Amino acid sequence: MGYDEFYRQSIEEPERFWGEQARLIHWETPPRKILDASKLPFRQWFVGGTTNLCYNAVDRHLAERGEQLALVAISTETGVTEEITYRVLYREVNRFAGILKGLGVDRGDRVVIYMPNMAEAVYAMLACARIGAIHSVVFGGFAAHNLALRIDDAEPKLLICADAGMRGGKVIPYKPLVDAAMAEAKAPPPHVLIVSRGLDPDLHRVEGRDVDYARLRAEHMNDEVPVEWLESNEPSYLLYTSGTTGKPKGIQRDVGGYAVAMALSIRTVFDIAPGQVMFSTSDVGWAVGHSYNVYGPLIGGATSLLYEGLPTRPDPGIWWRLCEKYRVRTMFSSPTGIRVLKKQDASWLKKADLSSLKWLFLAGEPLDEPTAQWITEGLGVPVIDNYWQTETGWPAITLMPGLELKPVKWGSPGLPAPGYRMKVINEATGEEAAAGEKGVLVFVPPLPPGCLTTVWRDDDRYVNSYFSHFKELLYSSLDWAIRDADGYTNILGRTDDVINVAGHRLGTREIEESVATHASVAEAAVIGMKDELKGQVPVVFATLKQGVTAAPEDVARGMQQAVTDQLGPIARPARIYVVNALPKTRSGKLLRRSLQALVQHTDPGDLSTLDDPNSLDEVRKALERGP
Ligand code: ATP
Numbered sequence: 001m002g003y004d005e006f007y008r009q010s011i012e013e014p015e016r017f018w019g020e021q022a023r024l025i026h027w028e029t030p031p032r033k034i035l036d037a038s039k040l041p042f043r044q045w046f047v048g049g050t051t052n053l054c055y056n057a058v059d060r061h062l063a064e065r066g067e068q069l070a071l072v073a074i075s076t077e078t079g080v081t082e083e084i085t086y087r088v089l090y091r092e093v094n095r096f097a098g099i100l101k102g103l104g105v106d107r108g109d110r111v112v113i114y115m116p117n118m119a120e121a122v123y124a125m126l127a128c129a130r131i132g133a134i135h136s137v138v139f140g141g142f143a144a145h146n147l148a149l150r151i152d153d154a155e156p157k158l159l160i161c162a163d164a165g166m167r168g169g170k171v172i173p174y175k176p177l178v179d180a181a182m183a184e185a186k187a188p189p190p191h192v193l194i195v196s197r198g199l200d201p202d203l204h205r206v207e208g209r210d211v212d213y214a215r216l217r218a219e220h221m222n223d224e225v226p227v228e229w230l231e232s233n234e235p236s237y238l239l240y241t242s243g244t245t246g247k248p249k250g251i252q253r254d255v256g257g258y259a260v261a262m263a264l265s266i267r268t269v270f271d272i273a274p275g276q277v278m279f280s281t282s283d284v285g286w287a288v289g290h291s292y293n294v295y296g297p298l299i300g301g302a303t304s305l306l307y308e309g310l311p312t313r314p315d316p317g318i319w320w321r322l323c324e325k326y327r328v329r330t331m332f333s334s335p336t337g338i339r340v341l342k343k344q345d346a347s348w349l350k351k352a353d354l355s356s357l358k359w360l361f362l363a364g365e366p367l368d369e370p371t372a373q374w375i376t377e378g379l380g381v382p383v384i385d386n387y388w389q390t391e392t393g394w395p396a397i398t399l400m401p402g403l404e405l406k407p408v409k410w411g412s413p414g415l416p417a418p419g420y421r422m423k424v425i426n427e428a429t430g431e432e433a434a435a436g437e438k439g440v441l442v443f444v445p446p447l448p449p450g451c452l453t454t455v456w457r458d459d460d461r462y463v464n465s466y467f468s469h470f471k472e473l474l475y476s477s478l479d480w481a482i483r484d485a486d487g488y489t490n491i492l493g494r495t496d497d498v499i500n501v502a503g504h505r506l507g508t509r510e511i512e513e514s515v516a517t518h519a520s521v522a523e524a525a526v527i528g529m530k531d532e533l534k535g536q537v538p539v540v541f542a543t544l545k546q547g548v549t550a551a552p553e554d555v556a557r558g559m560q561q562a563v564t565d566q567l568g569p570i571a572r573p574a575r576i577y578v579v580n581a582l583p584k585t586r587s588g589k590l591l592r593r594s595l596q597a598l599v600q601h602t603d604p605g606d607l608s609t610l611d612d613p614n615s616l617d618e619v620r621k622a623l624e625r626g627p
Pocket residue numbers: 241242243244245246247248249362363364365366367385386387388389390391413477478479491493494587589
């Protein structure tokens with residue numbers, strides 16, 4: 001079946017369509033009802049069905065592919081690579097589940113996981129899923145305060161951490177951060193389970209509270225822990241949004257709907273069949289890491305590569321050598337990751353044998369055309385932009401080469417994924433925008449399987465954050481979009497990143513893209529600055545490619561020219577600052593509101609998700625120096 005027919009069925013006959021897709025996974029008890037949409041915007045998929053994520057990701061494959069690699073955990077930081085078969089994964093997850101049970105963790109209890117990309121993080125997630133505990137993975141390397149906030153929100157029975165992470169060859173001890181977070185948290189869990197790689201020689205253990213994974217693993221070597229069958233709509237895990245626009249939201253996911261969405265998308269979107277290899281460069285702490293490093297590929301019986309390290313260490317060819325070595329078919333990364341490589345020589349893309357590689361998927365941020373072009377030409381494989389949110393759990397706008405590859409149009413992630421009934425709404429009129437007209441991207445409820453079921457313990461926030469923006473009951477993505485006559489959607493940036501210059505509404509992304517067409521520019525961030533005359537004017541912050549020797553003034557003039565030529569004088573940047581680094585969230589998203597605050601001396605809001613505080617000092621200095 002082609003894409004058009006597939007999508008049509010998902011929208012016009014949702015119960016029949018999803019009833020069929022449900023067969024992709026194992027149900028211990030089949031669902032009684034495919035969809036209950038009687039309490040919108042809440043909805044329930046596969047009502048009455050019982051299943052288990054761990055069973056679908058591990059046990060189910062033992063008979064047919066027990067000796068196949070399930071997970072390859074590669075660390076260019078520690079120099080260790082672990083190749084883990086489905087059988088070994090099954091054993092490790094059972095041991096881990098035995099440890100959890102031994103520490104008093106039960107069905108419905110929360111477990112916070114604070115670890116880098118290492119095999120044990122995956123064991124921990126799957127072990128929680130096995131016993132029906134709700135995991136909440138917090139990106140390793142978040143500051144103690146962030147961790148404490150998430151502990152307070154989730155109220156876990158257990159915290160699992162690594163002794164340390166590593167970045168660029170430097171050890172980052174996690175345990176002192178954990179200790180500080182435990183001290184700050186209002187109701188800290190009784191136990192901390194430490195998975196030590198021996199990276200921190202000063203590792204401090206709190207008597208009675210801290211327990212050691214290696215020791216407990218030895219005690220639980222032979223454990224077999226039965227799978228807990230959960231009703232499809234029970235919570236499986238919590239995951240916080242990136243906090244780009246404000247305080248992160250605790251996204252709650254279900255069991256059955258998510259499993260079906262994973263089984264469907266790994267096959268039809270990512271074109272991965274059982275036995276094939278997927279390499280996602282995400283951290284397990286993000287939505288992509290959950291869905292396409294862990295649950296998607298494993299539910300799909302594939303091999304998943306998990307990578308700890310920088311894309312440029314030991315050299316910028318590392319990712320491609322891994323593709324060659326493990327015969328990777330589908331690679332998944334972010335525009336930010338590719339822009340890091342773009343600062344390096346393009347010849348690095350040509351050194352490995354990439355004959356197995358079929359697709360490069362990129363998500364998380366707008367993919368600008370120059371970057372798309374650079375990487376497409378460099379690798380010689382189609383690059384597929386895909387749009388989603390922590391909330392959706394899987395791509396909402398994408399191409400689906402596993403079903404049928406529709407033409408790639410640079411600048412657009414493509415077409416709606418199955419079950420996403422999508423509209424673009426004109427903000428002023430509240431009506432659906434015509435093709436080519438800008439508006440807010442919305443989904444008509446019920447949201448498809450896999451998407452959030454609510455905000456953890458905060459149904460009001462679920463309704464207010466997402467469903468209260470229009471007269472009609474619509475899920476607002478809070479992103480600005482435009483649709484062309486073929487139904488391809490372009491994402492123009494966040495609704496609060498729109499600049500109004502003399503009555504013209506410009507997306508920050510449009511201007512950033514245009515600035516980035518300048519040959520010397522690596523990356524750009526655009527914000528709106530108050531202006532007496534025009535209301536707002538665009539201000540550009542840009543980083544330059546390595547080895548650029550031109551004078552910054554000349555480059556700035558060139559950028560200004562590029563914007564004027566491409567978007568017209570209305571979009572002409574009022575000021576351009578060249579900086580060494582741009583402020584980003586830990587997940588690599590531009591934190592424009594922090595720039596805005598520095599320029600206008602206003603409150604930047606919650607900056608706890610900022611990756612590198614030095615980047616703001618950089619900007620401060622640049623502002624003092626003047627444009
Ligand atoms: P918060 O919701 O806490 O402000 P966040 O929105 O950055 O943080 P995520 O869920 O990690 O948290 O990111 C989703 C957002 O990322 C989308 O709403 C969109 O703005 C952006 N995004 C993701 N993929 C794409 C893409 N392919 N093209 C353009 N933008 C994208």
